[in-house]
Amino acid sequence: MSIQKKEDATYELIISTAKNLFFKEGKFNATTQEIADAAGVNRTLINYYFRSRDALFDLIFEEGKKEDERRQEMIVLSDLPIREKLEMFIDYFLSQAKMYPYREVYMLTQIIKDDCCIYDKKEHVKRMSEKFYVELEQEMEKGTIQKMKPIQFMLNFISMLIFPVIMRPFLQNNFELDDKEYDKLLAGRREVILKTIFRNREESNLDSL
Amino acid sequence: MSIQKKEDATYELIISTAKNLFFKEGKFNATTQEIADAAGVNRTLINYYFRSRDALFDLIFEEGKKEDERRQEMIVLSDLPIREKLEMFIDYFLSQAKMYPYREVYMLTQIIKDDCCIYDKKEHVKRMSEKFYVELEQEMEKGTIQKMKPIQFMLNFISMLIFPVIMRPFLQNNFELDDKEYDKLLAGRREVILKTIFRNREESNLDSL
DNA sequence: TTTATGTTTGACAAAATTGTCAAATGCAAA
DNA sequence: TTTGCATTTGACAATTTTGTCAAACATAAA
Structure with a gap:
């Protein structure tokens, strides 16, 4: 279920980027695309690491x-x-x-x-x-x-x-x-x-x- | 520009319904469909009276x-x-x-x-x-x-x-x-x-x- | 080098949402 | 009744957004 072989730098990067968007910039309704762009990664990685947009939001x-x-x-x-x-x-x-x-x-x-x-x-x-x-x-x-x-x-x-x-x-x-x-x-x-x-x-x- | 021949009951109905959704129920991101349903009117009436969803939000x-x-x-x-x-x-x-x-x-x-x-x-x-x-x-x-x-x-x-x-x-x-x-x-x-x-x-x- | 595994990508499909438009409706004045 | 105008409707198109998937890629072990 959980993916963690390499250092999951991407995983952490996505979380901290999303947190910055939410907590620092007030972009409470950021789309997955916006989050991915801000993190400089492919959008689908959000699905890969967190299943869904909602799951990422819930995690944070x-x-x-x-x-x-x-x-x-x-x-x-x-x-x-x-x-x-x-x-x-x-x-x-x-x-x-x-x-x-x-x-x-x-x-x-x-x-x-x-x-x-x-x-x-x-x-x-x-x-x-x-x-x-x-x-x-x-x-x-x-x-x-x-x-x-x-x-x-x-x-x-x-x-x-x-x-x-x-x-x-x-x-x-x-x-x-x-x-x-x-x-x-x-x-x-x-x-x-x-x-x-x-x-x-x-x-x-x-x-x- | 402004439409006001008849009593604009619908106009007021949409506004007060939207206000109720926002202020009473906390549905800050209600869609036009949700607002229309709650008001019991056709969705496109929102466009008819307020041009766009954003315009309605701004008005409120x-x-x-x-x-x-x-x-x-x-x-x-x-x-x-x-x-x-x-x-x-x-x-x-x-x-x-x-x-x-x-x-x-x-x-x-x-x-x-x-x-x-x-x-x-x-x-x-x-x-x-x-x-x-x-x-x-x-x-x-x-x-x-x-x-x-x-x-x-x-x-x-x-x-x-x-x-x-x-x-x-x-x-x-x-x-x-x-x-x-x-x-x-x-x-x-x-x-x-x-x-x-x-x-x-x-x-x-x-x-x- | 080859293999295996985890990671990343782009293309695609599906769903949700908004806005437009022509046609239908209702109603009041002529 | 007919005409004219505001109002309402459903169908349609355009856009946005999300999620899936197979293929490509990278890297470490065999």
């Missing part, structure tokens, strides 16, 4: 899901204080977003298209998520963060982080900003988000961001 | 842009205190989102596809936006809201409002919630967002949301 989507899981595990499995967990997550996400600005939108459109996306979290991740929620509630008791359902807190957090990235084309036009200005805006997100979410720190002025 | 996109502009004007042109402006916007958006859950994603994918989207704001809206930003800064001086660049504040606000709506398929799976639970979550957003953004009010407990 599944890889994306695994990356999502890794992210989630990163935030709940690490043994750091809440704030540092979140900081780590922000930094990681923003750096990834620089590389693959359309990644999240692609994942979303795929989910919408198939109308199915079962993330089967591993048991230990579920357990750690519960623990993470308890930690959050402790912070709320301390007054470090505003009291609310932990899931609402998480929604706030990822919304403020991810939305400005995935809606960039929309927002940049709407706010009438050029590329450089928007990059600066994104760079400022880290501090803004932390400032918005945590309350006990000194009220430093964020005007310069 | 442009209508969406106008709606976006209306929203923006609503928030800056009304003569209400900041907090009430934002409350009004939240309520309006959430009710619209219930009707057209995929609207924002559709708009985004169209922008990405065409890689162009010039929102030409009217002059008086621009002026009022500046005024709105000044009002925000006054609130920050008062301490009602956290100090940051007004545009970062607006990013925070619309992120926390819109993201949970547009990423619903993704988040619902990820958090493992059923439809009812997620609806409840969304219903709680209003108070959570206000709580997160405004600081001076009594620290009421949001556990029940």
